[in-house]
Structure formats: structure tokens, C-alpha cells
Amino acid sequence: MSKPTMDDVARRAGVSRALVSLALRGSPKVSSASRLAVAAAADELGYRPNLNARHLASKQTRTFGLLINDLHNPYFPGVVDGVKQAADANGYRLLLNSAFLDDEGERGALDTFIDFNVDGIILTGAHVEASVIERAARSVPIVVVSRPIDSDLLDTVNNDDELGATMAVEYLIELGHRHICHIDGGRGGGARQRRAGYEATMVTHGLEPFIVPSAFTESSGAIAAQQALASGREFTAIFCGNDLAALGALDVIEEHGLRVPDDVSLVGYDNTFVAALGHIALTTVDQGRERLGALAVESLIERISGGRTDAVHHVIAPELVVRSTTAPPPNAAHHT
Amino acid sequence: MSKPTMDDVARRAGVSRALVSLALRGSPKVSSASRLAVAAAADELGYRPNLNARHLASKQTRTFGLLINDLHNPYFPGVVDGVKQAADANGYRLLLNSAFLDDEGERGALDTFIDFNVDGIILTGAHVEASVIERAARSVPIVVVSRPIDSDLLDTVNNDDELGATMAVEYLIELGHRHICHIDGGRGGGARQRRAGYEATMVTHGLEPFIVPSAFTESSGAIAAQQALASGREFTAIFCGNDLAALGALDVIEEHGLRVPDDVSLVGYDNTFVAALGHIALTTVDQGRERLGALAVESLIERISGGRTDAVHHVIAPELVVRSTTAPPPNAAHHT
DNA sequence: CTGAAAGCGCTAACAT
DNA sequence: ATGTTAGCGCTTTCAG
Numbered sequence: 001m002s003k004p005t006m007d008d009v010a011r012r013a014g015v016s017r018a019l020v021s022l023a024l025r026g027s028p029k030v031s032s033a034s035r036l037a038v039a040a041a042a043d044e045l046g047y048r049p050n051l052n053a054r055h056l057a058s059k060q061t062r063t064f065g066l067l068i069n070d071l072h073n074p075y076f077p078g079v080v081d082g083v084k085q086a087a088d089a090n091g092y093r094l095l096l097n098s099a100f101l102d103d104e105g106e107r108g109a110l111d112t113f114i115d116f117n118v119d120g121i122i123l124t125g126a127h128v129e130a131s132v133i134e135r136a137a138r139s140v141p142i143v144v145v146s147r148p149i150d151s152d153l154l155d156t157v158n159n160d161d162e163l164g165a166t167m168a169v170e171y172l173i174e175l176g177h178r179h180i181c182h183i184d185g186g187r188g189g190g191a192r193q194r195r196a197g198y199e200a201t202m203v204t205h206g207l208e209p210f211i212v213p214s215a216f217t218e219s220s221g222a223i224a225a226q227q228a229l230a231s232g233r234e235f236t237a238i239f240c241g242n243d244l245a246a247l248g249a250l251d252v253i254e255e256h257g258l259r260v261p262d263d264v265s266l267v268g269y270d271n272t273f274v275a276a277l278g279h280i281a282l283t284t285v286d287q288g289r290e291r292l293g294a295l296a297v298e299s300l301i302e303r304i305s306g307g308r309t310d311a312v313h314h315v316i317a318p319e320l321v322v323r324s325t326t327a328p329p330p331n332a333a334h335h336t
Numbered sequence: 337m338s339k340p341t342m343d344d345v346a347r348r349a350g351v352s353r354a355l356v357s358l359a360l361r362g363s364p365k366v367s368s369a370s371r372l373a374v375a376a377a378a379d380e381l382g383y384r385p386n387l388n389a390r391h392l393a394s395k396q397t398r399t400f401g402l403l404i405n406d407l408h409n410p411y412f413p414g415v416v417d418g419v420k421q422a423a424d425a426n427g428y429r430l431l432l433n434s435a436f437l438d439d440e441g442e443r444g445a446l447d448t449f450i451d452f453n454v455d456g457i458i459l460t461g462a463h464v465e466a467s468v469i470e471r472a473a474r475s476v477p478i479v480v481v482s483r484p485i486d487s488d489l490l491d492t493v494n495n496d497d498e499l500g501a502t503m504a505v506e507y508l509i510e511l512g513h514r515h516i517c518h519i520d521g522g523r524g525g526g527a528r529q530r531r532a533g534y535e536a537t538m539v540t541h542g543l544e545p546f547i548v549p550s551a552f553t554e555s556s557g558a559i560a561a562q563q564a565l566a567s568g569r570e571f572t573a574i575f576c577g578n579d580l581a582a583l584g585a586l587d588v589i590e591e592h593g594l595r596v597p598d599d600v601s602l603v604g605y606d607n608t609f610v611a612a613l614g615h616i617a618l619t620t621v622d623q624g625r626e627r628l629g630a631l632a633v634e635s636l637i638e639r640i641s642g643g644r645t646d647a648v649h650h651v652i653a654p655e656l657v658v659r660s661t662t663a664p665p666p667n668a669a670h671h672t
Numbered sequence: 673c674t675g676a677a678a679g680c681g682c683t684a685a686c687a688t
Numbered sequence: 689a690t691g692t693t694a695g696c697g698c699t700t701t702c703a704g
Contacts, residue, residue: 096432251614
């Protein structure tokens, strides 16, 4: 005796299969007598609807595909939380896929979502070319989180990276820093905007930008810090593309016998839990990641149920979180 | 013009639908001529098979459900990596679900997996009662990672938590510690075994156990450390249930003006990336999490393709990773 | 309010 | 090697 089907329930309840379908989904056009009979029968049989059959017949899955690139980056769980909560609240399931940082994998994950007939896709941390995402967006609503993409085929949800970077750099300048290095985030989501914010702010203040290319990982942050130190260029502060890179930089700086923040100030981005550890206490910028996740779901639902078809690009304001890795530069006294 | 179906491909290639099905799945009983014609037609049409239809018809999904409880714990991404890699290698897709730490959610996630008809389920970090999991295991192969469960309905994959704990405590004892506190992991996977290892080792060495109940999170670790400190009981070292708890404890210890490892030695469990940060340099125990993930997939495949039906419980050896949070106790000189 | 009938797009015998 | 014929389990018109 394998799993009971809807027919079994119908037979047991003494009604037709169609009615069972309606009753189980709480349709208003079912008498309460039948409704009860069906519920009882389903319960006794331990009936569970076969989702594949349902999805095939209804052509919708009440499921969102969520593609996360780097599960190792503690930034993402926060986004997932926001997405998950909003999805739950709206009766949507989540199909998660982490893609291991390679474009081929991301493309494949997108295709799989579409083949599965998800009702919408949320991408975060995806590196794949925008055109690939746009192509996919023709068959299903897509929203991209934490990566600004200028497209009218899909929605995006971001914090204002440029503003966040500006806030961080302005803060360092206020502290008295003149030589501020930026370890950038390479292809990472929002990295370009943060770099732009850094650059513009430096220029505005008549300071010379000093950018070391890197990525959103600890190891690349370490390498970049290494290079910055080896370059011989003077700097008293580093603004890193994200927290992870800052962590890597922190290690290298201390290995070189320099102290943070006494010799070098350090600022990250994302306000991940690691930044909050008392032992690290990294000054950083908070994106409001739960909020971003929730907005992503809302966007999708607007398209699905609200019939919206034009793209919306959400931008929320980031927040500077000052902790203990920032202080006036060592020679601040001379400058005042 | 909506998505092309298999019929469209068949028509275009001038063959029957069944043949398209076979050709597309690389069956050997298709002439290379047809194979080519089908491939060409599919390509021109941009055909993609509808997975829901396929799954419904074939009654299998080539998909594993992966349930992770706490996405915020950096331990899990490692397991996911192992799982993902092994799944890819064997042509299985992954359906991830993070469950937000509540039993109801976990139960729901399990059901959803089953309703989706996944071919197997991998659970990690799940707190839900074993009986719930066992019930689910009657309809689909299940393997539980990093939580020892004595059941012959499902497989488990674990590191030897008791051994790992023993190694950690033995190491502290060797360093000269006599008063070692254990901040335990409560309901967390493997927590009971680690506690047992701690307790047994202490007793073996004629030392008195000092256990503070806690959980696998940073905040609970902090609270527990607070309690340990407030208790007035003497201790020169703490063995924590996992890295996260150790991080929380570390903060509290330092807030109390004590230094690690000079005043208090600290050991974690899991060897997450945070432990490896130069700035933290936490002594900890490595479970070999990628390996655990890979073994989980292997177990599932043995049941699915190998026809295995009796339960297998894998236990792999953990490894002590000594870093900088451990040192002889402050008064070591007196003891020698 | 309820039932009958026709698919959803694919796979899987069974023939040929 | 290829085509025919049934379904998989559900939803959804359409009558009544």
C-alpha cells in the first residue's frame, strides 16, 4: 500500500476527486458537510498531495528559487532570514541553491529553477553576467539583491553602496586620516559602487585615492593588505570592500607588527556577526540585510499577484556602525 | 508562443515523442541519426524539459533535500560544500531548506521534501525529535549529519564527538590545568557526546567536572561564561561546546578583565573560519565537515542505487587544532 | 454546490 | 531502432 492519492480520499469521503481538490484548498464553493468529510478522510488516510502533480497541473509552484553565491560569507544568512520570513508569511516555499562561485554553476542553477517552474527567483551574490540574468528574467520574475544592475527586465534591491562607502570614508577623514587605502571587492556585488563612493569622497576632500584590487573573501583581503604594505605607499587607514576582507587585512596588519587602530584604522562593510565580536569590534557599515531580503520577496509578489511589469530598483540607506578598529591617525597631533 | 514541449521537438525532428525522451536522456538504443536530429531540433527550439512532468512520470527527482538548521553557524557551509560537491558528482540536485531553529519548521520542511518526492534527505543541525525523523525515514532514505542517533531506520554521519572532547580536555590537562569548565551545547548535535567525553576524561584524571548548560550560539556562550564567572568556582580553562559559544565566552572573559590564554585557556569545537582568524586564533577541534557532507551523500546513494536497507553509522576521527587560546594555567609554576 | 472529462508534459512498457 | 498506448496525480473548465 503506497501513498494514498486524491482518488483514495474521494472514494473514502464519498465525493468526486475534483471536490476533494477544491475542499483541500479551502475553496468557498464547497459545502461544509463535504469539507468535513473530505478533511476526515484525508486525515485518516494520512493523505499528502503530490506536489509534482499539483505543480504540473496548475503550472505554478508557490516556490521561489533563491540563489546564493557564497554561503561562507556570513553576510548572506541575514538576507536568507529576511527572504525566508517574508516567503513564509506569504505562503511561498524556498528552493535554495548555493553556486560555488563559478559562473557555469550559477547559470545552471538559474536553469534548474526555471525548469522546476518556480514562480520567482531571487539572486544574491551572483557574479554571472547581467545579460544571462536578464535572459532568464524573460521567463520568470527575477530580483537581484545586493548587486546594483541597471535593467528594466528585473528588479533589484540594494543598500546605497556608494553612500555607505562615503559615510565610512568621511568618518575616517573626520578622524584626521589623510591617507586612506581602499581594498576593493572586485566583482563582488556593490563593490564597484563602494569603490566609486570611496574615490569620489577622497577626491572631494583633495585626497589621493589608493586602491588595491581584491575580492569579498578573507584570503583576498589578506593578500591585498600584504600588497598595500609592500607598496611602500603611506596610509593610516584602510576601508575594505567587506567585513571578510577586513578580517584578512587585520591579520596581515598585526602580523606586520602594526596595531589596529593605533597604527592603522580599519573599516569593513556588512556588519556581519564577526564584526560585532567584542574581540574584533570592527567598525563597519550595516546594509540592513533582513530588510533587503524581505523587499526582494515583496518585489516578486508585486509582479506575480500585483501584475506589475515595470522594473523597480529599491535602494535603502546603510548605517555606519562605529566600533573599535577606528581612531585618529598616529600623528594626529601634528595635524591639529 | 509559450515554452516548447517534447511534442514540438518530436514534430520538428520528425520522430515520436518517446524517441525524443530516450534520445535526450542519452539512451543507447537510439540511432545516431535520430539522436542528432533530436538534439538539433531541441536546440533550435530552445527546448528544456519540464522537471515537474518528468518527476511525476518517473517518480523520482534526482534531488536530495538538505535541511540545515542554523545557517548562521559557520560550521554548516562546510557540510553543504561536501554535500553539494558529492551531489554534483553523482548527478543529484539539491533542495535546501533552512529551518529557523524551531521544531515545527523542521517538521514542515521534512514534509515538504517528501511531498516534493526527493530521492533522499540529509539533515544537519536538526533539533526535532528522533522519532519524527524516523517516521519520515519510512518514506524516503534519510541521513543525519553531526547528530548521533541510534536508529536502524536511518543512517548517520558524525565525527567522534566524545573522542574530540577527550582530546581537547586531555590537552588542557597536559598543559597543567586542573580546573576545567565545560560550557555545553545543550540540544545541539553532538553536544551530549562532547559533554560525556569531557566528563569521563575529567573523572579519569580525578578532576571534578564543572558544567554550565548552554547552546551552540555566541550569545548563549556569553551567558554561560557570565554564569561560570559569577558562580565563584575556580577554573583556569573552558572547553566550549562549539566555536560560536567559545567566541561568546571570549568576549565575556575579556570584559571581565581576564586575558586569554594567560588567565583562562579557551577551546572550541568545529574549527570554523572564525577560529582560524589570526586575531582570534582559537584552539579547537576539527570535525572534517566536508568529509561528513560527502559521506552523507554516499550513504544515500548506497540506499538508492545499491539497495542497502540496513542502517550505517559513520564515525570519523576529529582532529585537535592547537592555536593561541590555550596555555599552561597562571600558577603552573607552583604545580611543577 | 458537485461531478465528469480533459488535460498538464513527460516516462515507460509494449509492440513493431 | 522506433512508434503506440497508457498512465503519473493533480487542477480546471464545463455541465448540471
